[in-house]
Amino acid sequence: YSVAAPAWDLHGYIIAPFLIRHGTEEQKASWLPHMVSGEHIAAIGLTEPGGGSDLKNLNTSAQLEDDGYIINGAKTFITNGHIANRILLATKTDRSLGAKGISMFWVNLNADGVSRGRNLKKIGNKAQDTAELFFDNVKVPAECRLGAENDGWRILMDGLVRERLVVAIRSMVIAEAAIDKTITYTKERKTFDQTVFDFQNTKFKLAEMVANVEALRPFVDRCIELQLTEDVTPELAAKVKLTTTEVADRVLDECLQLHGGYGYIWDLSIARN
Incomplete structure (x- = not known):
């Protein structure tokens, strides 16, 4: 990833x-x-x-x-x-x-x-x-x-945009990776004579997460594109950091819940995320 x-x-x-x-x-x-x-x-x-x-x-x-x-x-x-x-x-x-x-x-x-x-x-x-x-x-x-x-204040503020973008990109990738791993896990994990993926609620939850992440990805990609020409403002960087971190937090929580009790076990990557 x-x-x-x-x-x-x-x-x-x-x-x-x-x-x-x-x-x-x-x-x-x-x-x-x-x-x-x-x-x-x-x-x-x-x-x-x-x-x-x-x-x-x-x-x-x-x-x-x-x-x-x-x-x-x-x-x-x-x-x-x-x-x-x-x-x-x-x-x-x-x-x-x-x-x-x-x-x-x-x-x-x-x-x-x-x-x-x-x-x-x-x-x-x-x-x-x-x-x-x-x-x-x-x-x-x-x-x-x-x-x-x-001149340290000016130097630090100059790096603020880049720091916020790093956090945003990391959050975006973490969310995407968590969804991919959760889809794989729910298709393999069986309970009540079917896979966890087969439950309608699971599909609702996964669809909602995928929609939120895919809707946000173009915003992140656009910010990366603008950063190449140094056109990302501190305000725009703050917006992309805020939205991606909040989406990543929600996605990780939902993915952990779909792992059931195993989501709290350190051996699984979802727990470590």
């Missing part, structure tokens, strides 16, 4: 484009080959303990000192936080500017002063690790700043 785990989505579809679009030629030549080879696994550091994703009020700071910056702060809910060795880190370089005082840094997670907390246990997305990260007087060279100082 050509859908990747969230760890790869973040590394390849979200972080790499940030570097491509906003890095200097020297930065791209230095950083991107290591990401392609897998030598460097990337994370992005936005969310903070207590503050959530309130980027305007970030507490993680980067203070200019000599030929680099000193970073202090903490991040939480960081996807790839335990497997990554590089992080695109959002920091405050000028608190007086609010959201416009954010700067982005490409930070080595093996540097002195970086520590990792526990691997947070979640009710879902078990294929990805989610970590707490701490930065204590971490020295970062000035050449590891992505974009200009205090």
Whole structure:
């Protein structure tokens, strides 16, 4: 179904484009080959303990000192936080500017002063690790700043469309895959002297799910087409993310119900979705 785990989505579809679009030629030549080879696994550091994703009020700071910056702060809910060795880190370089005082840094997670907390246990997305990260007087060279100082907000907003599209496409494929697997399962599973698929209610439910997904697919495809020319607006990206995630949630619930008690068994893929 050509859908990747969230760890790869973040590394390849979200972080790499940030570097491509906003890095200097020297930065791209230095950083991107290591990401392609897998030598460097990337994370992005936005969310903070207590503050959530309130980027305007970030507490993680980067203070200019000599030929680099000193970073202090903490991040939480960081996807790839335990497997990554590089992080695109959002920091405050000028608190007086609010959201416009954010700067982005490409930070080595093996540097002195970086520590990792526990691997947070979640009710879902078990294929990805989610970590707490701490930065204590971490020295970062000035050449590891992505974009200009205090230009982080613009950089992050530039990537918002792409991030929303990644979520939308993933949700669309998850829903399609769940329906395909459920059709196969209901045709094989027998109860009351017939297959589950033969029950009229099953056919009603499957038809409704297929109709909803097929009606939404052209919208997703159109957004992908527009993204190739960078014509997707943040509002359009928000719409496609909202609709696809809600449809995927409904489809997964209905598909799980059609699996009966086995839908709650971890051995079946519908339970893991």
